[in-house]
Amino acid sequence: MIKKYSIKELLNKGKFLIDQKVLVEGWIRSFRYSIFIILNDGSTINNLQIILSKKFDKKIIKKITIGSSIRVIGIVKKSIGKKQYIELKSLDIIIYESVDKEILQKSILQPKKHSFEKLREQAHLRFKTNIFSCVMRIRHHIAFCIHKYFHEHGFFYLHTPIITTSNCEGTGKMFQITTMNLKNQPIDYTKDFFKCETYLSVSGQLEAESASLGLGKVYTFGPVFRAENSNTSRHLSEFWMIEPEIAFYHLEENINLAENFLKFIIKYIVENSMEDLTFLDQRLKKYSQKNRLLEKLELILKFPFKKISYTEVIKILDQEEKKKNIKFLHPIVWGMDLQSEHEQYLVDKYFKTPVVIFDYPCIIKAFYMRVNNDGKTVRAMDILFPEIGEIIGGSQREERYDILLQRMKDTNTDKNKLWWYLDTRRFGSVPHSGFGLGFDRIVQFITGMNNIRDVIPFPRTPNNAEF
Structure with a gap:
């Protein structure tokens, strides 16, 4: 035979x-x-x-x-x-x-160079192209090694609901799910399929938190949805998130886990996808003046991430603006939300290495983040990568019932919808932490692709749900 x-x-x-x-x-x-x-x-x-x-x-x-x-x-x-x-x-x-x-x-499929826009128009055929097949094979290996990492570190894989009644972050638009005719007014949601207003989830974090308070270590890995009209090279309406949640973890342990996790992924891909990485690296050398792909990945593995507080970051940006006559579009003021221009400057110009920023002001962060003793900042952290900016966002969660309840009031978060989340703080609550990694963002970073729409099989973006 x-x-x-x-x-x-x-x-x-x-x-x-x-x-x-x-x-x-x-x-x-x-x-x-x-x-x-x-x-x-x-x-x-x-x-x-x-x-x-x-x-x-x-x-x-x-x-x-x-x-x-x-x-x-x-x-x-x-x-x-x-x-x-x-x-x-x-x-x-x-x-x-x-x-x-x-x-x-x-x-x-005709043998000539095509723009990425043209490839997206025939997304059902682009799997047969060299560059897209490379990206998809790397995407597979990244997904595999994520499960491998968590399995080897004692985490349990949790399937959180895609249909939800609440917005985890409290901000941003969500896709509504209904079987009713919304043109009819007034709308009686008790007659709807779920007998209440429901949406496509933006995060599985809150459900994962409740699971971690019984299982210790859990992680989610699934699709999430945001209805913001962001037509940029960094945003999708449907994308994939990885969200670990760990009981008895403080912020410092959470930061160390996130750094170790990112380096594990990159090291695994360098060791197992070299043929595809080399092809993409050669493509970058031919068509782009950016840092070489393999050099960029090796740099992530070579040095520890720089860890710095938000307050120190504001001082650095303010000093740099005055000393070097740099003009940021957004003024540097304590309490502001850092913009892409600030993040890119810190990573690409100032530190020239991935940066972890922690202890952000309460006023710009979500209700569930643990309040520091100063009453002004929370135990939040973001990890910034070269070229792409924020790749991980996380925090130590607020485990104290009274303070969590007050934070929900301060941020106008509906406690009636999240009664169950509050309830977890009354049954053996403990310090716990977690973070979210945008899967498509890490694929974009590792492959060196300029547009996030070119690292997912069938991108869903404003005005586009074809295929």
Whole structure:
């Protein structure tokens, strides 16, 4: 029986398979001189060269077009060319589906450079392109190693609800879920499917907190939704979040966990996705003046993150503005929410390393964050990365019932909707912490892609829900 190999397996084991008969399947990337077929099956960025036998009928050769899917039985041979170690001398070819040349000319599969905007217009086909297949394979490995990390560190995977009645952060627009005709006024939500107002969740944090207060260590990994009209290269309407929650953890332990977690992901990808990273790195060298991708990733692993309080950050930005005559668009005032320009300056210009900022003012942070003794700041932290800005946001949670209740009043958070969350502070409450990592953001950082829409299979953004 002839053994079937993926192209990745065949290329890896090729030197041990010389002169053996094998079977491969894939899509044709190019066809040259009516002899050389370049085949790929998605398992690797590298292609397999097929040498056509002269015995093949010309009618079959005419059907061999770019994008066509084929099955090949052939003999593994050591390649004469320098670009590959092995090639396959064909004995038999079955064409599953031939692509019409006129249709091909209108698609992104034709062999020429396409803009990313054009690729998004044919998102159902871009999996077959070199760059997008690289990104998707890396995305898979990042997801896998996230589960691996938490499993090895004693966390339990928790599935939190996608349908919710509350906004975790208390700000921002949410997508409403209803079976009712909202044109009818007044609206009686007791007649709706869930008998109350419901929305697509922006976070699983509050539910994860309650689970951590019984299980110790939990994490969520799933889709979340935000209805803000943010049409930028850094925002999606539907995206994926990782949110660990840990009982008996203080802020310092939370920061150390987040740094260790990020470095684990990057180290894993460098060790397991080098072929794809190298391809993306070469692309950046060709089309961009940014830091080289591999150098950027190695820099994250090389040094500890810089840890600094919000108050110290404000002093640094104020001094830099005065000393170096830098003009920020947003004035530097204690109590302000740091903007992208401030974050980028700190990471790319001042420290030149990832930065952890902690102890933010109460007035700009969510109700659930633990209040410090000064009464003005909370035990919050953000991790900033080069080029991308904030990649993790987290905090030590407020475990004290009375103070949490007061914070909910101060921020106009509906305690009636979150009665159960308040209730967790009455049954053996403990110090606990957690953070959120935007999955698509870390994929964007690791792959070096400029637009977050190019690191998710089918992006959902304002005015776009196609495919």
